Structure formats: structure tokens, C-alpha cells
Amino acid sequence: xxxxxxxxxxxxxxxxxxxxxxxxxxxxxxxxxxxxxxxxxxxxxxxxxxxxxxxxxxxxxxxxxxxxxxxxxxxxxxxxxxxxxxxxxxxxxxxxxxxxxxxxxxxxxxxxxxxxxxxxxxxxxxxxxxxxxxxxxxxxxxxxxxxxxxxxxxxxxxxxxxxxxxxxxxxxxxxxxxxxxxxxxxxxxxxxxxxxxxxxxxxxxxxxxxxxxxxxxxxxxxxxxxxxxxxxxxxxxxxxxxxxxxxxxxxxxxxxxxxxxxxxxxxxxxxxxxxxxxxxxxxxxxxxxxxxxxxxxxxxxxxxxxxxxxxxxxxxxxxxxx
Amino acid sequence: xxxxxxxxxxxxxxxxxxxxxxxxxxxxxxxxxxxxxxxxxxxxxxxxxxxxxxxxxxxxxxxxxxxxxxxxxxxxxxxxxxxxxxxxxxxxxxxxxxxxxxxxxx
Numbered sequence: 445x446x447x448x449x450x451x452x453x454x455x456x457x458x459x460x461x462x463x464x465x466x467x468x469x470x471x472x473x474x475x476x477x478x479x480x481x482x483x484x485x486x487x488x489x490x491x492x493x494x495x496x497x498x499x500x501x502x503x504x505x506x507x508x509x510x511x512x513x514x515x516x517x518x519x520x521x522x523x524x525x526x527x528x529x530x531x532x533x534x535x536x537x538x539x540x541x542x543x544x545x546x547x548x549x550x551x552x553x554x555x556x557x558x559x560x561x562x563x564x565x566x567x568x569x570x571x572x573x574x575x576x577x578x579x580x581x582x583x584x585x586x587x588x589x590x591x592x593x594x595x596x597x598x599x600x601x602x603x604x605x606x607x608x609x610x611x612x613x614x615x616x617x618x619x620x621x622x623x624x625x626x627x628x629x630x631x632x633x634x635x636x637x638x639x640x641x642x643x644x645x646x647x648x649x650x651x652x653x654x655x656x657x658x659x660x661x662x663x664x665x666x667x668x669x670x671x672x673x674x675x676x677x678x679x680x681x682x683x684x685x686x687x688x689x690x691x692x693x694x695x696x697x698x699x700x701x702x703x704x705x706x707x708x709x710x711x712x713x714x715x716x717x718x719x720x721x722x723x724x725x726x727x728x729x730x731x732x733x734x735x736x737x738x739x740x741x742x743x744x745x746x747x748x749x750x751x752x753x754x755x756x757x758x759x760x761x762x763x764x765x766x
Numbered sequence: 767x768x769x770x771x772x773x774x775x776x777x778x779x780x781x782x783x784x785x786x787x788x789x790x791x792x793x794x795x796x797x798x799x800x801x802x803x804x805x806x807x808x809x810x811x812x813x814x815x816x817x818x819x820x821x822x823x824x825x826x827x828x829x830x831x832x833x834x835x836x837x838x839x840x841x842x843x844x845x846x847x848x849x850x851x852x853x854x855x856x857x858x859x860x861x862x863x864x865x866x867x868x869x870x871x872x
Contacts, residue, residue, distance in 0.1 A: 475775070478864040567863070612867065615786075674778040675866050677786030683779075721774045721801060753774030756858040 504742020551586025
């Protein structure tokens with residue numbers, strides 16, 4: 445998801461349609477056979493879909509001494525051009541609560557545009573895979589909140605796999621699913637410069653920060669109560685419980701070299717997603733996993749809308765074909 | 767950009783016999799209730815034995831009194847485990863599918 449990418453980046457610097465359908469119906473967002481994958485909050489989804497994440501809000505104390513509390517608010521729109529190819533556009537705003545300088549800066553993160561192609565969808569094995577290039581457009585955000593003044597390109601592989609094809613002896617495990625991403629981020633420049641004022645002498649000098657290429661990887665382990673009820677065993681639980689998906693997301697960014705002292709940063713995000721007919725709501729904790737990731741637990745929450753369900757005959761369908 | 771009525775993917779809301787359940791006597795039908803109205807022409811139910819053996823049935827039909835229910839009339843089933851595979855297309859063209867097992871007791 446855009447919010448999490450920005451967060452880590454800042455820290456690392458109907459009937460008519462039926463008549464024309466060749467196979468009677470379309471799966472659209474998040475389906476592979478019997479499996480419905482809800483949209484994860486921190487890592488990107490493996491599907492090409494028409495959906496809107498708005499807003500995604502996170503809050504975390506990222507530094508202790510001196511104290512820095514970071515709040516991010518972002519949105520992302522994903523649109524299918526064809527049934528297998530889509531574009532996503534995301535933008536986020538950051539507020540840093542800090543003594544400074546600068547004191548309590550605000551600003552946008554860089555605009556993020558992602559073309560994505562879904563090349564695999566296997567219903568019986570509940571599998572999906574895509575490739576895309578996450579492109580952070582340089583100079584579209586504010587340096588004071590960590591946006592880089594140059595572009596970042598991240599070729600990324602996305603996958604999702606449900607466990608529904610396990611034998612019935614392992615029925616208890618069949619509601620599990622795994623999604624994940626792995627990408628390689630390349631920046632169009634390897635360093636940034638910014639003026640620094642010596643507080644004692646008042647002299648201005650240039651500070652040079654080096655930016656390494658990084659490997660970005662993450663995965664989500666989820667257990668679908670919905671799958672349990674519809675495909676394994678109906679325990680007669682209330683409907684709102686059946687629509688919950690407990691999950692844990694893991695997200696890491698590792699510099700390709702440690703030449704400039706950069707270290708792996710990452711978070712573990714345990715949480716829960718409630719999925720309705722046309723939208724979902726998710727909330728997760730943000731738990732740092734490495735020394736370089738900070739020490740304090742944060743929180744992230746997201747409202748997410750399935751545009752193919754809300755607007756099935758207009759913006760919720762591919763621009764070309766069906 | 768005007769939203770249509772609440773149309774979306776048809777999820778399985780209730781199944782008789784129950785998903786993963788055991789019934790004491792052979793059921794006369796399989797009745798699946800979905801969260802959305804479904805298209806009869808593109809919806810169906812297949813029933814097999816637990817080890818995949820075919821069971822001859824007629825086609826599944828949408829209940830004339832409830833366009834969210836898909837019904838498959840059954841022959842008399844012997845005690846044992848059975849597998850239900852269903853697929854439906856909701857009236858806004860979204861396809862969903864699923865499968866589950868139930869057991870007929872002796």
C-alpha cells in the first residue's frame with residue numbers, strides 16, 4: 445500500500461455485460477476460485493482491480509531522543525485498463541511532530557504511480573501473480589518530510605496463494621492464505637544535498653545524504669473466517685464474525701549495500717480486516733522489528749472501497765473490454 | 767459516476783445441508799442462499815461423492831420465490847460423504863464459486 449511505502453521511504457529517505465461475456469461473469473477484485481483475498485493494508489495486493497483506499501492513516505513515534513511522532517494520511521486509486529492490466533496512483537501527506545528544526549513540518553510525499561500486469565489467475569489452486577513497477581515521481585513531495593527530490597523505480601513481483609487445495613484432513617488450515625511482494629528499488633540519483641546551518645557559528649554548509657538501492661519485501665499471512673464458513677465448516681457464528689480476516693503483515697526494506705551505514709528496517713503488523721459487500725475496514729499495529737526501525741509501536745487503519753461492486757457498469761469495470 | 771443499487775459479488779450466506787455438517791437422513795435438496803440475486807443461466811451446482819464419483823441430478827434452479835436461492839433436487843443419497851461445487855453469477859455479472867462437503871449419517 446502506498447501509505448506504508450511512503451512511510452518506509454521517508455524513513456530510508458449488469459445484463460448488457462452478460463450478453464457479451466465470453467465466460468459468463470467476471471471475478472474482479474480479490475478472487476481466485478473460492479478464495480477472496482481482502483486488500484492488505486501495508487503490502488500491495490497481487491490483483492489488478494478497481495478499488496479505492498481512502499483514507500489510510502498511520503501514527504507512530506519514529507524517534508525517541510529527540511522525539512518525532514509521524515502521522516501519515518494517504519489515498520490510492522487503482523483502475524483496470526484491461527482485465528489484466530491496471531494503473532494505481534497514490535498520494536500521501538505527512539506531519540512530523542518534532543521540536544525541529546524544522547519545527548512540526550507538514551507536507552506531501554512524492555506521487556506514486558504503479559502500472560501492474562496480472563499474468564496468473566488459477567482458481568482451483570487459489571493462486572494469483574502479477575508484476576509491476578512502483579514509480580515514485582521525484583520532486584512531487586516535500587523534502588522537509590523526507591520526500592526524495594528524484595524518482596524511484598521499483599520493479600515488483602506480487603503473489604497470492606490460498607490453502608484451499610490442501611487435503612480435507614487439513615481442513616483446519618484451508619482458510620489460510622499467503623500474499624507477498626518482492627521488489628528492487630533504484631533511484632535516479634544516489635545522493636541528496638541540503639543546506640545545514642551551524643547553530644553556533646551561523647555558517648551554512650551542505651549536508652550530503654547517500655541513498656542506496658534497496659530490496660523491498662513483505663508478506664501477509666491471513667486466516668479467512670469467510671472461507672471457513674463457506675468452504676470448510678459453518679460453526680453458526682454471527683455474520684459480522686464470519687466477515688473478519690485476522691492477519692499479520694511483515695514488511696522490510698534492506699539496502700543492497702551497507703556502504704553508507706543504512707540498515708534493514710521493517711515492521712510486523714498484526715491486525716484484522718472486516719470485509720463487507722462493497723467496502724472493507726482494517727486496522728493493524730505497527731511493531732518495529734530491527735534496531736534501525738525504532739522502538740515504538742504505532743497504529744495504521746484503512747477504509748477500502750471495491751469500485752467494481754459500487755459502480756459495476758461505469759468506473760468499476762475495465763476501460764477496454766471486460 | 768452514479769452508484770447503482772447495492773449490487774456486488776454473491777457470497778454464500780447459508781447452505782442446507784450445512785457446510786461441513788452431518789445430516790441424519792438423506793436430504794431431498796441442496797439449497798444455497800446467496801448475499802445477492804443471481805443469474806439462473808450462469809449458475810449451477812454439481813454434487814459428487816466424497817471420492818469424486820459423479821451423481822446424476824437435474825440442473826440447479828433459482829427458487830421462483832427468492833432470486834437469491836439456488837436449489838438442486840437430489841436422488842436418494844446413501845450414507846456417506848458428499849462434495850458440493852457451486853458457481854453463480856450475480857445480476858451485476860460478478861462470478862463467484864465455492865465448494866464444501868457434508869455427510870449423510872447412517
